[in-house]
Amino acid sequence: MQVFTDEPTTVDDEVAVTSSSLLDSKTSKLDDILNEKLEQAFHKQTSTIVLHDVAKIAAEHSPIDLAYAASRLPPVDRPILYENLNDISSKIDFITNTDSSTRVAIFRHISDIEVKKVIELMPPDEAVKVLEDISERRFRRVLDLLDPVKATKIKEINKHQRNTAGRLMTNEFFSFQMDATIGEVASKIRDNPGIGFTTKIFVVNALGELQGYVPARNLIINPPHLYVRHVMKAISHKVTVNTSREEVVDLVERYKIAALAVVDDNDKPVGVITYEDVIEAIEDIADETIANMAGTTEKISEQESLVKRFFSRAPWILVTLCAGLINVGVMSAFQICAGSALTFVLFFVPLITGMSGNIGIQCSTVLVRSMALGLISKGNKGEAILKELMIGVSTGLVFGVICGILVFALDFVGVSALAISPALVGVIVGVGLMGACVAGTILGVFSPLFFTRVGIDPAVASGPIVTAFNDFLSMSIYFLIAIGLGSVLI
Numbered sequence: 001m002q003v004f005t006d007e008p009t010t011v012d013d014e015v016a017v018t019s020s021s022l023l024d025s026k027t028s029k030l031d032d033i034l035n036e037k038l039e040q041a042f043h044k045q046t047s048t049i050v051l052h053d054v055a056k057i058a059a060e061h062s063p064i065d066l067a068y069a070a071s072r073l074p075p076v077d078r079p080i081l082y083e084n085l086n087d088i089s090s091k092i093d094f095i096t097n098t099d100s101s102t103r104v105a106i107f108r109h110i111s112d113i114e115v116k117k118v119i120e121l122m123p124p125d126e127a128v129k130v131l132e133d134i135s136e137r138r139f140r141r142v143l144d145l146l147d148p149v150k151a152t153k154i155k156e157i158n159k160h161q162r163n164t165a166g167r168l169m170t171n172e173f174f175s176f177q178m179d180a181t182i183g184e185v186a187s188k189i190r191d192n193p194g195i196g197f198t199t200k201i202f203v204v205n206a207l208g209e210l211q212g213y214v215p216a217r218n219l220i221i222n223p224p225h226l227y228v229r230h231v232m233k234a235i236s237h238k239v240t241v242n243t244s245r246e247e248v249v250d251l252v253e254r255y256k257i258a259a260l261a262v263v264d265d266n267d268k269p270v271g272v273i274t275y276e277d278v279i280e281a282i283e284d285i286a287d288e289t290i291a292n293m294a295g296t297t298e299k300i301s302e303q304e305s306l307v308k309r310f311f312s313r314a315p316w317i318l319v320t321l322c323a324g325l326i327n328v329g330v331m332s333a334f335q336i337c338a339g340s341a342l343t344f345v346l347f348f349v350p351l352i353t354g355m356s357g358n359i360g361i362q363c364s365t366v367l368v369r370s371m372a373l374g375l376i377s378k379g380n381k382g383e384a385i386l387k388e389l390m391i392g393v394s395t396g397l398v399f400g401v402i403c404g405i406l407v408f409a410l411d412f413v414g415v416s417a418l419a420i421s422p423a424l425v426g427v428i429v430g431v432g433l434m435g436a437c438v439a440g441t442i443l444g445v446f447s448p449l450f451f452t453r454v455g456i457d458p459a460v461a462s463g464p465i466v467t468a469f470n471d472f473l474s475m476s477i478y479f480l481i482a483i484g485l486g487s488v489l490i
Helices: 013-019 026-042 047-060 063-070 078-083 088-097 100-109 112-119 124-131 136-145 148-158 182-190 245-255 275-294 306-372 381-410 422-453 458-462 464-489
Strands: 174-177 200-204 210-215 238-240 259-263 269-274
Touching: 026 047, 026 063, 047 063, 047 078, 063 078, 063 088, 078 088, 078 100, 088 112, 088 124, 112 124, 112 136, 124 148, 136 148, 174 182, 200 259, 200 269, 210 259, 238 245, 245 259, 245 275, 269 275, 306 381, 306 422, 306 458, 306 464, 381 422, 422 458, 422 464
Parallel strands: 174 200, 238 259
Antiparallel strands: 200 210, 259 269
16 A cells, blocks of 8 residues: 655635636735735834734735735845744745745745755645746755655656646655555545545555546445445546646546546556646646747746846847838838839738738637637648638628728828829729738638647747738738739729
8 A cells, every 4th residue: 555645735726717817806906905015014114113014914814815915025025024924834835826036035035944844844746846946056955955755756756847747746645555445545544634635546456557546535435344446436537747738738627637647657656636736737828828929938927127028028029120121121122113103002001911910810819729728630620720711811801892992982092183093092902901811811820730730839820920920921912912903903
Protein backbone atom coordinates (compact mmCIF):
# COMPACT_ATOMS: atom_id res chain seq x y z
CA MET A 1 0.00 0.00 0.00
CA GLN A 2 1.27 3.43 -0.97
CA VAL A 3 0.20 6.73 0.50
CA PHE A 4 0.67 9.99 -1.32
CA THR A 5 -0.59 13.27 0.08
CA ASP A 6 -2.37 16.20 -1.49
CA GLU A 7 -3.14 19.57 0.03
CA PRO A 8 -6.47 21.07 -1.06
CA THR A 9 -6.23 24.46 -2.63
CA THR A 10 -7.98 27.35 -0.94
CA VAL A 11 -9.24 29.15 -4.03
CA ASP A 12 -12.95 28.99 -4.77
CA ASP A 13 -12.88 28.29 -8.51
CA GLU A 14 -16.42 29.28 -9.32
CA VAL A 15 -16.07 32.64 -7.60
CA ALA A 16 -12.69 33.22 -9.28
CA VAL A 17 -14.07 32.50 -12.74
CA THR A 18 -17.27 34.54 -12.44
CA SER A 19 -15.74 37.52 -10.64
CA SER A 20 -13.05 37.89 -13.29
CA SER A 21 -15.73 38.76 -15.84
CA LEU A 22 -17.72 41.20 -13.68
CA LEU A 23 -16.14 44.59 -13.01
CA ASP A 24 -18.68 45.43 -10.29
CA SER A 25 -18.64 42.03 -8.58
CA LYS A 26 -18.53 41.57 -4.83
CA THR A 27 -14.87 40.54 -4.85
CA SER A 28 -13.77 43.48 -6.99
CA LYS A 29 -15.50 45.90 -4.60
CA LEU A 30 -13.78 44.16 -1.69
CA ASP A 31 -10.43 44.57 -3.46
CA ASP A 32 -11.04 48.31 -3.85
CA ILE A 33 -12.01 48.74 -0.20
CA LEU A 34 -9.06 46.70 1.05
CA ASN A 35 -6.64 48.53 -1.21
CA GLU A 36 -7.88 51.88 0.11
CA LYS A 37 -7.38 50.70 3.71
CA LEU A 38 -3.84 49.55 2.99
CA GLU A 39 -2.92 52.77 1.21
CA GLN A 40 -4.18 54.83 4.16
CA ALA A 41 -2.24 52.62 6.59
CA PHE A 42 1.03 52.94 4.68
CA HIS A 43 0.62 56.70 4.32
CA LYS A 44 0.78 57.21 8.10
CA GLN A 45 3.62 59.39 9.33
CA THR A 46 5.24 57.08 11.92
CA SER A 47 6.34 53.47 11.51
CA THR A 48 4.64 52.45 14.78
CA ILE A 49 1.22 53.53 13.52
CA VAL A 50 1.88 51.89 10.15
CA LEU A 51 2.71 48.50 11.65
CA HIS A 52 -0.26 48.66 14.05
CA ASP A 53 -2.73 49.50 11.31
CA VAL A 54 -1.30 46.95 8.86
CA ALA A 55 -1.40 44.23 11.51
CA LYS A 56 -5.02 45.10 12.26
CA ILE A 57 -5.96 44.89 8.59
CA ALA A 58 -4.11 41.57 8.23
CA ALA A 59 -6.02 40.16 11.20
CA GLU A 60 -9.42 41.29 9.92
CA HIS A 61 -9.17 40.04 6.33
CA SER A 62 -8.56 36.76 4.57
CA PRO A 63 -4.95 36.18 3.43
CA ILE A 64 -6.34 35.36 -0.03
CA ASP A 65 -8.00 38.78 -0.27
CA LEU A 66 -4.80 40.38 1.01
CA ALA A 67 -2.85 38.48 -1.65
CA TYR A 68 -4.87 40.11 -4.42
CA ALA A 69 -4.73 43.55 -2.78
CA ALA A 70 -0.94 43.33 -2.38
CA SER A 71 -0.43 43.43 -6.15
CA ARG A 72 -1.63 47.06 -6.14
CA LEU A 73 0.79 48.19 -3.44
CA PRO A 74 4.29 49.56 -4.10
CA PRO A 75 6.82 46.68 -4.05
CA VAL A 76 8.49 47.99 -0.87
CA ASP A 77 5.21 47.72 1.08
CA ARG A 78 4.34 44.15 0.12
CA PRO A 79 6.87 42.40 2.42
CA ILE A 80 5.55 44.47 5.36
CA LEU A 81 2.04 43.18 4.73
CA TYR A 82 3.39 39.63 4.49
CA GLU A 83 5.31 39.92 7.78
CA ASN A 84 2.18 41.09 9.62
CA LEU A 85 0.12 38.00 8.75
CA ASN A 86 -0.94 36.02 11.81
CA ASP A 87 0.63 32.61 11.26
CA ILE A 88 2.50 30.41 8.80
CA SER A 89 -0.74 29.03 7.34
CA SER A 90 -1.88 32.55 6.42
CA LYS A 91 1.52 33.27 4.89
CA ILE A 92 1.25 30.14 2.73
CA ASP A 93 -2.21 31.14 1.50
CA PHE A 94 -0.87 34.64 0.79
CA ILE A 95 2.19 33.43 -1.14
CA THR A 96 0.32 30.88 -3.27
CA ASN A 97 -2.48 33.27 -4.25
CA THR A 98 -0.57 36.46 -4.95
CA ASP A 99 1.12 37.39 -8.22
CA SER A 100 4.69 36.74 -9.31
CA SER A 101 5.96 40.27 -8.74
CA THR A 102 4.73 40.24 -5.14
CA ARG A 103 6.47 36.93 -4.49
CA VAL A 104 9.69 38.34 -5.92
CA ALA A 105 9.46 41.36 -3.60
CA ILE A 106 8.83 39.13 -0.57
CA PHE A 107 11.59 36.64 -1.38
CA ARG A 108 14.08 39.49 -1.64
CA HIS A 109 13.11 40.52 1.88
CA ILE A 110 13.03 37.18 3.75
CA SER A 111 15.81 34.70 4.46
CA ASP A 112 16.34 31.21 3.06
CA ILE A 113 15.23 29.77 6.41
CA GLU A 114 11.91 31.63 6.17
CA VAL A 115 11.41 30.44 2.59
CA LYS A 116 12.14 26.89 3.75
CA LYS A 117 9.50 27.12 6.51
CA VAL A 118 6.87 28.17 3.98
CA ILE A 119 7.84 25.67 1.27
CA GLU A 120 8.00 22.62 3.53
CA LEU A 121 4.28 22.97 4.38
CA MET A 122 3.18 23.32 0.74
CA PRO A 123 2.24 20.54 -1.66
CA PRO A 124 5.13 19.90 -4.09
CA ASP A 125 3.26 21.27 -7.12
CA GLU A 126 2.49 24.54 -5.33
CA ALA A 127 6.08 24.71 -4.09
CA VAL A 128 7.42 24.40 -7.65
CA LYS A 129 5.22 27.28 -8.85
CA VAL A 130 6.31 29.48 -5.96
CA LEU A 131 10.01 28.66 -6.32
CA GLU A 132 9.94 29.70 -9.97
CA ASP A 133 10.17 33.28 -8.70
CA ILE A 134 13.63 32.87 -7.14
CA SER A 135 17.01 32.43 -8.78
CA GLU A 136 18.36 28.99 -9.67
CA ARG A 137 21.15 29.29 -7.11
CA ARG A 138 18.75 30.16 -4.30
CA PHE A 139 16.41 27.41 -5.48
CA ARG A 140 19.16 24.87 -4.86
CA ARG A 141 20.00 26.40 -1.46
CA VAL A 142 16.38 26.13 -0.32
CA LEU A 143 16.15 22.51 -1.52
CA ASP A 144 19.24 21.67 0.51
CA LEU A 145 17.48 22.99 3.63
CA LEU A 146 14.32 20.93 3.05
CA ASP A 147 13.61 17.41 4.18
CA PRO A 148 15.18 15.07 1.56
CA VAL A 149 11.86 13.39 0.77
CA LYS A 150 10.15 16.74 0.21
CA ALA A 151 13.05 18.04 -1.86
CA THR A 152 12.97 14.92 -4.03
CA LYS A 153 9.26 15.34 -4.77
CA ILE A 154 9.82 18.98 -5.74
CA LYS A 155 12.70 18.01 -8.02
CA GLU A 156 10.55 15.29 -9.65
CA ILE A 157 7.94 17.85 -10.69
CA ASN A 158 10.44 20.56 -11.57
CA LYS A 159 12.28 18.30 -14.04
CA HIS A 160 9.28 18.18 -16.37
CA GLN A 161 8.84 20.71 -19.16
CA ARG A 162 6.67 23.74 -18.66
CA ASN A 163 3.07 23.59 -19.87
CA THR A 164 2.90 19.81 -19.57
CA ALA A 165 0.93 17.46 -17.33
CA GLY A 166 4.13 16.78 -15.38
CA ARG A 167 4.25 20.41 -14.22
CA LEU A 168 0.52 20.65 -13.55
CA MET A 169 0.26 17.51 -11.42
CA THR A 170 0.93 16.94 -7.77
CA ASN A 171 2.84 13.77 -6.93
CA GLU A 172 1.11 13.51 -3.55
CA PHE A 173 -2.04 11.39 -3.71
CA PHE A 174 -3.60 8.24 -2.27
CA SER A 175 -3.01 4.90 -3.99
CA PHE A 176 -3.84 1.40 -2.66
CA GLN A 177 -3.43 -2.11 -3.93
CA MET A 178 -6.42 -4.14 -5.03
CA ASP A 179 -6.43 -6.45 -2.00
CA ALA A 180 -6.79 -3.55 0.46
CA THR A 181 -10.15 -3.32 2.23
CA ILE A 182 -12.30 -0.23 2.50
CA GLY A 183 -11.72 -0.31 6.25
CA GLU A 184 -7.94 -0.21 5.76
CA VAL A 185 -8.23 2.63 3.29
CA ALA A 186 -10.53 4.63 5.55
CA SER A 187 -8.27 3.96 8.54
CA LYS A 188 -5.20 5.17 6.70
CA ILE A 189 -7.00 8.34 5.67
CA ARG A 190 -8.17 8.93 9.26
CA ASP A 191 -4.63 8.43 10.54
CA ASN A 192 -3.50 11.30 8.29
CA PRO A 193 -5.97 14.12 9.10
CA GLY A 194 -3.63 16.75 7.70
CA ILE A 195 -3.64 15.13 4.28
CA GLY A 196 -6.21 16.25 1.78
CA PHE A 197 -7.38 13.72 -0.78
CA THR A 198 -9.22 14.04 -4.07
CA THR A 199 -12.60 12.54 -4.91
CA LYS A 200 -10.75 9.60 -6.44
CA ILE A 201 -8.55 7.07 -4.67
CA PHE A 202 -6.46 5.15 -7.17
CA VAL A 203 -6.12 1.37 -7.20
CA VAL A 204 -3.02 -0.45 -8.49
CA ASN A 205 -2.01 -4.08 -8.93
CA ALA A 206 0.99 -5.84 -7.41
CA LEU A 207 3.25 -4.32 -10.08
CA GLY A 208 2.03 -0.82 -9.28
CA GLU A 209 0.11 -0.45 -12.56
CA LEU A 210 -3.03 1.67 -12.49
CA GLN A 211 -6.17 -0.48 -12.51
CA GLY A 212 -8.96 1.88 -11.53
CA TYR A 213 -10.21 4.22 -8.85
CA VAL A 214 -12.59 4.22 -5.92
CA PRO A 215 -14.89 7.25 -5.56
CA ALA A 216 -14.61 8.78 -2.10
CA ARG A 217 -18.32 8.21 -1.57
CA ASN A 218 -17.82 4.44 -1.74
CA LEU A 219 -15.72 4.59 1.43
CA ILE A 220 -18.82 5.70 3.30
CA ILE A 221 -21.66 3.65 1.82
CA ASN A 222 -19.87 0.25 1.68
CA PRO A 223 -18.95 -2.09 4.58
CA PRO A 224 -15.34 -1.87 5.81
CA HIS A 225 -14.52 -5.54 5.08
CA LEU A 226 -15.16 -5.14 1.32
CA TYR A 227 -12.10 -5.15 -0.94
CA VAL A 228 -11.48 -2.04 -3.03
CA ARG A 229 -11.32 -4.16 -6.18
CA HIS A 230 -15.02 -4.93 -5.72
CA VAL A 231 -16.08 -1.27 -5.73
CA MET A 232 -13.48 0.28 -7.99
CA LYS A 233 -14.34 1.76 -11.36
CA ALA A 234 -12.35 1.76 -14.58
CA ILE A 235 -10.13 4.69 -15.50
CA SER A 236 -11.57 6.14 -18.70
CA HIS A 237 -9.05 8.92 -19.17
CA LYS A 238 -5.43 9.33 -18.13
CA VAL A 239 -2.42 11.24 -19.42
CA THR A 240 1.35 10.96 -19.35
CA VAL A 241 3.77 13.51 -17.90
CA ASN A 242 4.54 14.83 -21.40
CA THR A 243 0.91 15.47 -22.35
CA SER A 244 0.43 19.12 -23.28
CA ARG A 245 -1.36 21.54 -20.99
CA GLU A 246 -3.96 22.23 -23.67
CA GLU A 247 -4.83 18.53 -24.01
CA VAL A 248 -5.22 18.23 -20.25
CA VAL A 249 -7.57 21.21 -20.18
CA ASP A 250 -9.59 19.78 -23.06
CA LEU A 251 -10.00 16.38 -21.34
CA VAL A 252 -10.98 17.81 -17.96
CA GLU A 253 -13.35 20.37 -19.49
CA ARG A 254 -15.08 17.89 -21.77
CA TYR A 255 -15.48 14.99 -19.36
CA LYS A 256 -15.66 17.03 -16.13
CA ILE A 257 -12.88 14.98 -14.52
CA ALA A 258 -12.37 15.93 -10.87
CA ALA A 259 -8.97 14.20 -10.63
CA LEU A 260 -7.04 13.21 -13.77
CA ALA A 261 -4.48 10.43 -13.33
CA VAL A 262 -0.95 10.97 -14.66
CA VAL A 263 1.01 7.79 -15.45
CA ASP A 264 4.50 6.94 -16.65
CA ASP A 265 5.46 4.76 -19.62
CA ASN A 266 4.75 1.63 -17.56
CA ASP A 267 1.22 2.78 -16.69
CA LYS A 268 2.18 3.41 -13.08
CA PRO A 269 0.54 6.46 -11.45
CA VAL A 270 3.02 9.25 -10.79
CA GLY A 271 0.67 12.13 -10.09
CA VAL A 272 -2.81 13.56 -10.23
CA ILE A 273 -4.18 16.76 -11.77
CA THR A 274 -7.08 18.27 -9.90
CA TYR A 275 -9.77 20.59 -11.14
CA GLU A 276 -8.06 23.45 -9.30
CA ASP A 277 -4.85 22.85 -11.25
CA VAL A 278 -6.79 23.00 -14.51
CA ILE A 279 -8.48 26.28 -13.53
CA GLU A 280 -5.04 27.83 -13.02
CA ALA A 281 -3.90 26.44 -16.38
CA ILE A 282 -6.94 27.94 -18.09
CA GLU A 283 -6.13 31.34 -16.56
CA ASP A 284 -2.52 31.09 -17.79
CA ILE A 285 -3.66 30.13 -21.29
CA ALA A 286 -6.12 33.03 -21.33
CA ASP A 287 -3.39 35.48 -20.28
CA GLU A 288 -1.05 34.22 -23.00
CA THR A 289 -3.81 34.32 -25.62
CA ILE A 290 -4.73 37.90 -24.76
CA ALA A 291 -1.06 38.88 -24.93
CA ASN A 292 -0.68 37.25 -28.35
CA MET A 293 -3.80 38.99 -29.63
CA ALA A 294 -2.47 42.32 -28.36
CA GLY A 295 0.99 41.65 -29.78
CA THR A 296 3.00 41.79 -26.58
CA THR A 297 4.86 39.44 -24.25
CA GLU A 298 4.16 41.73 -21.31
CA LYS A 299 2.49 40.19 -18.27
CA ILE A 300 -0.26 42.64 -17.49
CA SER A 301 -0.47 41.73 -13.81
CA GLU A 302 3.16 42.48 -13.05
CA GLN A 303 4.53 45.84 -11.97
CA GLU A 304 7.45 45.86 -14.38
CA SER A 305 9.68 48.86 -14.99
CA LEU A 306 8.99 51.22 -17.86
CA VAL A 307 12.03 49.99 -19.81
CA LYS A 308 11.00 46.32 -19.57
CA ARG A 309 7.44 47.11 -20.58
CA PHE A 310 8.71 49.12 -23.53
CA PHE A 311 10.92 46.32 -24.85
CA SER A 312 8.14 43.75 -24.40
CA ARG A 313 5.97 45.74 -26.82
CA ALA A 314 8.60 47.26 -29.12
CA PRO A 315 9.15 44.29 -31.53
CA TRP A 316 5.52 44.18 -32.59
CA ILE A 317 5.30 47.96 -32.86
CA LEU A 318 8.44 47.92 -35.03
CA VAL A 319 6.85 45.39 -37.38
CA THR A 320 3.76 47.58 -37.62
CA LEU A 321 5.95 50.61 -38.37
CA CYS A 322 7.73 48.76 -41.17
CA ALA A 323 4.43 47.58 -42.60
CA GLY A 324 3.13 51.15 -42.52
CA LEU A 325 6.18 52.40 -44.42
CA ILE A 326 5.66 49.66 -47.01
CA ASN A 327 2.05 50.79 -47.39
CA VAL A 328 3.26 54.35 -48.02
CA GLY A 329 5.56 53.00 -50.70
CA VAL A 330 2.67 51.14 -52.33
CA MET A 331 0.55 54.31 -52.33
CA SER A 332 3.38 56.34 -53.83
CA ALA A 333 3.95 53.75 -56.55
CA PHE A 334 0.24 53.75 -57.33
CA GLN A 335 0.09 57.52 -57.65
CA ILE A 336 3.08 57.50 -60.02
CA CYS A 337 1.59 54.68 -62.08
CA ALA A 338 -1.99 55.93 -62.25
CA GLY A 339 -1.29 59.65 -62.37
CA SER A 340 -3.68 62.31 -61.17
CA ALA A 341 -6.70 60.74 -62.89
CA LEU A 342 -7.20 58.28 -60.02
CA THR A 343 -5.94 60.40 -57.15
CA PHE A 344 -9.40 60.33 -55.56
CA VAL A 345 -9.00 56.57 -54.98
CA LEU A 346 -6.48 57.32 -52.21
CA PHE A 347 -9.22 58.94 -50.11
CA PHE A 348 -10.86 55.55 -49.65
CA VAL A 349 -7.77 53.69 -48.37
CA PRO A 350 -8.78 53.92 -44.63
CA LEU A 351 -12.21 52.56 -45.52
CA ILE A 352 -10.73 49.67 -47.51
CA THR A 353 -8.18 48.64 -44.87
CA GLY A 354 -10.69 49.02 -42.04
CA MET A 355 -13.40 46.94 -43.72
CA SER A 356 -11.09 44.17 -44.90
CA GLY A 357 -9.31 44.09 -41.55
CA ASN A 358 -12.54 43.74 -39.60
CA ILE A 359 -13.80 40.95 -41.83
CA GLY A 360 -10.47 39.13 -41.55
CA ILE A 361 -10.37 39.47 -37.76
CA GLN A 362 -13.94 38.19 -37.48
CA CYS A 363 -13.07 35.10 -39.51
CA SER A 364 -9.85 34.40 -37.60
CA THR A 365 -11.48 35.00 -34.20
CA VAL A 366 -14.32 32.57 -34.93
CA LEU A 367 -11.86 29.91 -36.08
CA VAL A 368 -9.52 30.45 -33.10
CA ARG A 369 -12.45 30.15 -30.70
CA SER A 370 -13.65 26.98 -32.42
CA MET A 371 -10.14 25.52 -32.19
CA ALA A 372 -9.91 26.40 -28.50
CA LEU A 373 -13.24 24.72 -27.79
CA GLY A 374 -12.30 21.64 -29.79
CA LEU A 375 -15.08 22.20 -32.33
CA ILE A 376 -12.77 21.80 -35.32
CA SER A 377 -11.29 18.40 -36.13
CA LYS A 378 -9.64 16.89 -39.20
CA GLY A 379 -13.01 15.61 -40.31
CA ASN A 380 -14.85 18.94 -40.29
CA LYS A 381 -11.95 21.33 -40.88
CA GLY A 382 -12.77 21.72 -44.58
CA GLU A 383 -16.41 22.46 -43.84
CA ALA A 384 -15.50 25.09 -41.23
CA ILE A 385 -13.07 26.76 -43.64
CA LEU A 386 -15.64 26.80 -46.45
CA LYS A 387 -18.29 28.35 -44.21
CA GLU A 388 -16.01 31.16 -43.10
CA LEU A 389 -14.86 31.82 -46.65
CA MET A 390 -18.46 32.00 -47.86
CA ILE A 391 -19.45 34.34 -45.03
CA GLY A 392 -16.44 36.59 -45.60
CA VAL A 393 -16.86 36.71 -49.37
CA SER A 394 -20.61 37.32 -49.08
CA THR A 395 -20.00 40.14 -46.61
CA GLY A 396 -17.44 41.69 -48.95
CA LEU A 397 -19.77 41.49 -51.94
CA VAL A 398 -22.76 42.96 -50.10
CA PHE A 399 -20.88 45.84 -48.53
CA GLY A 400 -18.93 46.43 -51.74
CA VAL A 401 -22.21 47.02 -53.57
CA ILE A 402 -23.51 49.23 -50.76
CA CYS A 403 -20.28 51.24 -50.70
CA GLY A 404 -20.30 51.70 -54.48
CA ILE A 405 -23.86 52.99 -54.40
CA LEU A 406 -23.15 55.40 -51.54
CA VAL A 407 -19.99 56.74 -53.23
CA PHE A 408 -21.96 57.33 -56.41
CA ALA A 409 -24.91 58.94 -54.65
CA LEU A 410 -23.03 61.17 -52.22
CA ASP A 411 -20.07 62.13 -54.45
CA PHE A 412 -17.74 62.41 -51.43
CA VAL A 413 -14.64 63.74 -53.18
CA GLY A 414 -16.33 65.89 -55.79
CA VAL A 415 -15.21 63.80 -58.77
CA SER A 416 -17.99 65.27 -60.88
CA ALA A 417 -15.87 68.43 -61.13
CA LEU A 418 -13.08 66.37 -62.76
CA ALA A 419 -15.24 65.31 -65.69
CA ILE A 420 -15.23 61.77 -64.33
CA SER A 421 -18.55 60.04 -63.78
CA PRO A 422 -19.36 59.41 -60.10
CA ALA A 423 -20.79 56.10 -61.25
CA LEU A 424 -17.35 54.99 -62.43
CA VAL A 425 -15.86 56.03 -59.11
CA GLY A 426 -18.54 54.03 -57.32
CA VAL A 427 -17.74 50.97 -59.46
CA ILE A 428 -13.98 51.26 -58.87
CA VAL A 429 -14.32 51.72 -55.09
CA GLY A 430 -17.06 49.08 -54.76
CA VAL A 431 -15.20 46.41 -56.72
CA GLY A 432 -11.95 47.34 -55.01
CA LEU A 433 -13.61 46.92 -51.63
CA MET A 434 -14.93 43.51 -52.69
CA GLY A 435 -11.45 42.39 -53.71
CA ALA A 436 -9.87 43.71 -50.52
CA CYS A 437 -12.49 42.02 -48.34
CA VAL A 438 -11.97 38.72 -50.16
CA ALA A 439 -8.22 39.05 -49.50
CA GLY A 440 -8.88 39.84 -45.83
CA THR A 441 -11.17 36.83 -45.58
CA ILE A 442 -8.58 34.47 -47.05
CA LEU A 443 -5.90 35.81 -44.71
CA GLY A 444 -8.22 35.65 -41.69
CA VAL A 445 -9.26 32.07 -42.43
CA PHE A 446 -5.91 30.53 -43.29
CA SER A 447 -3.56 32.40 -40.92
CA PRO A 448 -4.85 30.60 -37.75
CA LEU A 449 -4.48 27.26 -39.54
CA PHE A 450 -0.96 28.18 -40.66
CA PHE A 451 0.14 29.23 -37.17
CA THR A 452 -1.33 26.06 -35.69
CA ARG A 453 0.54 24.01 -38.27
CA VAL A 454 3.90 25.55 -37.35
CA GLY A 455 3.26 25.25 -33.60
CA ILE A 456 2.40 28.88 -32.81
CA ASP A 457 -0.62 30.02 -30.85
CA PRO A 458 -3.31 30.75 -33.50
CA ALA A 459 -4.39 33.79 -31.46
CA VAL A 460 -1.46 35.55 -33.14
CA ALA A 461 -3.71 35.65 -36.22
CA SER A 462 -5.70 38.38 -34.47
CA GLY A 463 -2.58 40.33 -33.52
CA PRO A 464 -0.98 43.45 -34.98
CA ILE A 465 1.46 41.55 -37.23
CA VAL A 466 -1.26 39.86 -39.25
CA THR A 467 -3.37 43.03 -39.14
CA ALA A 468 -0.49 45.04 -40.64
CA PHE A 469 0.05 42.39 -43.32
CA ASN A 470 -3.67 42.45 -44.07
CA ASP A 471 -3.51 46.24 -44.60
CA PHE A 472 -0.70 45.81 -47.11
CA LEU A 473 -2.41 42.93 -48.95
CA SER A 474 -5.88 44.48 -49.11
CA MET A 475 -4.56 47.88 -50.15
CA SER A 476 -2.39 46.37 -52.91
CA ILE A 477 -5.34 44.43 -54.31
CA TYR A 478 -7.53 47.53 -54.10
CA PHE A 479 -4.98 49.57 -56.06
CA LEU A 480 -4.54 46.84 -58.67
CA ILE A 481 -8.29 46.70 -59.20
CA ALA A 482 -8.46 50.49 -59.33
CA ILE A 483 -5.69 50.64 -61.96
CA GLY A 484 -7.25 47.86 -64.00
CA LEU A 485 -10.77 49.29 -63.98
CA GLY A 486 -9.48 52.82 -64.38
CA SER A 487 -7.61 51.95 -67.57
CA VAL A 488 -10.76 50.35 -68.98
CA LEU A 489 -13.49 52.73 -67.83
CA ILE A 490 -11.75 56.10 -67.87
